[in-house]
Amino acid sequence: MLLLGSDFKALGVARSLGRRGVPLGVVDNLPRSGWFSRYVTRRFKWPGPMHGNEFLNFLLDVARRNGLEGWILFPAQDETLELVARNCDSLSKVYRLVTQPWSVLKWAHDKKLLHVIAGGAGVQHPRTWYPASEGEIRAMDIPFPAIVKPTISIEMQYAIGRKALPASDVEGLIQGYRRATAVVAPEDVMVQEVVTGASQYSVAAFCEDGHIVSAMTARRTRQYPIDYGLSSSFVEAVEAPHLIELSHRLLGRLGTTGMVEVEFIEDRRDGQPKLLDVNPRPFGWHTLCIASGLDLPWMQYGYAIGRRPTRVVPRYGLRWVRILTDIPAGAQSVRAGLISPLDYIRSLSGASVFSVLDARDPLPAAADLLVAARRLLLMTGRPTEARRTSHRGEPARLGASPGRPHVD
Known part of the structure; x- marks a missing residue:
């Protein structure tokens, strides 16, 4: 399997499959935690943005030059997901794909289109x-x-x-x-x-043609930043079966196949869950699912090689934490009066799954710290506004120039 991206989401995939003996490679323009995993045996550094025509050319060339024809291509971040979906015809000639074509994926990827589908499925959104x-x-x-x-x-x-x-x-x-x-x-x-003062939940599922084969639910208790977080930092496996039913209606209309996360926020004004997003790729806390018995990357791999997925009954009660972002999220929450310092410390007790830290695979944790330091330096030097660029539109044409730069 060739992973596109090497952050902690890709690391979870690499560990799941690598422990089972699946050969793994990664492609990235900035080596991150997954790049340094003991389970990754092939590494391909790309010097430009992870989208556009030059990157597409690079992926095709990597397969042909390195004997990777027939390998599974697995996007682990949004821009690579869109690139693969838009260019299924050319990429499927050398790789096995787990990504649905853009004609299907766009309805989940673009929130404007997603709201149309949600309305038809009777699923509310803000x-x-x-x-x-x-x-x-x-x-x-x-x-x-x-x-x-x-x-x-x-x-x-x-x-x-x-x-x-x-x-x-x-x-x-x-x-x-x-x-x-x-x-x-x-x-x-x-x-x-803005739906304020509410809890956020997610449904994690593996689907086949819009039918949920297996699923579990979780509460996304903290995110960083705490107002409109870039990603979750503390997630708890809790049962919310009514959200699985809502997700089943939505994913059935989307025709989703593969691993997916459906995000909801509970509106305290009426108590109703409102749809936030759909992520048809590895999501931040998917290793909590693995620890709970729902190994979505393994199911995705099996489906790609022709093995039909079977229903799994997950366990509940575990917690997932990304220490690197949860400590600042906790500090922000304390300053905002949302939680006391003691309650924050107590929340970290009990059975936990870590996003990166693993004694059996220690190097990624050190790499995670280095990437965080680099990100901090980039943020301090980032201009306040950016020039408008767009990588969307027509499928990438071979030999054309790329668009915006990639910043981790």
């Missing part, structure tokens, strides 16, 4: 508006607080390190809209109501 201009924002009856966010978040994350921009009034909303449209096209920007 109220959302799609203004085409600043003038339309002023004319809309939008309650505050609200947020501005892209329909596909990866470009803004890399450009300014944020998934969403909060606003408490119209002028703040206009400013957020301007920041967002400096990075993505106006038609790819949305405004959404």
Whole structure:
């Protein structure tokens, strides 16, 4: 299997499959924790952004030059997921793919399209508006607080390190809209109501043609940053069967095949779960699923080689923590009065699964710290605004130039 990306999500995949003897390689432009895993035997460094035509050429060349024809290609991050989906025809000539074509994947990947599917499935989501201009924002009856966010978040994350921009009034909303449209096209920007003071949950599942084969639920207790986190930092395996039913309706309409996470937020105003996102790829806390008996990477691998998935009954009660981000998330929560220092320390007691730390595979933890230090240096030198670039559109053409840079 060839993993596209080497962060802690890819590391979880590598450990799951490597312990079972599956040969593993990784491709990345910045070696991260998974790159240094003892289970990875082939490493391919790419000097540019992990999208676009040059990267597509590189992947095709890697297979042909290194005898990887027939290997499973497994994207572990959003931009590589989209690249593979948009270029299934060319990549499937040399690799086995676990990614569905763009004609299917786009309905989960793009939140504007996802909301159309959710409406048809009877799954609620926070109220959302799609203004085409600043003038339309002023004319809309939008309650505050609200947020501005892209329909596909990866470009803004890399450009300014944020998934969403909060606003408490119209002028703040206009400013957020301007920041967002400096990075993505106006038609790819949305405004959404803020669902406050609520718990966030996820459904993790393996699907075949939209049918959930096996699933489990979890509460995403903390994220970092704590307002609109880039990723979860503390997750607890708790039972929420009603969310599996909602996910079944949604994923059935999406026609999803493979491992997937469906994110919800519980609206305390009416007690109803509202859809936040769908991630049809390895997600941050998937190693909690593995520890609970639901090994999604192994199921994905088996499905790729023709083995039909069987139903698994997961165990509940374990916790997952990403120490590198949960400590600052805990500090932010204490400062905000959301939790006491003692309660934070108590939350870390009990049976836990770590995102990176593993005595049987120790090097990735050291690499994780080095990457975090690099990220901090990059953030201190990052400009406040970014030039607008876009890697979406037509499938990548061989030999064309890439778009925006990749920042870990």
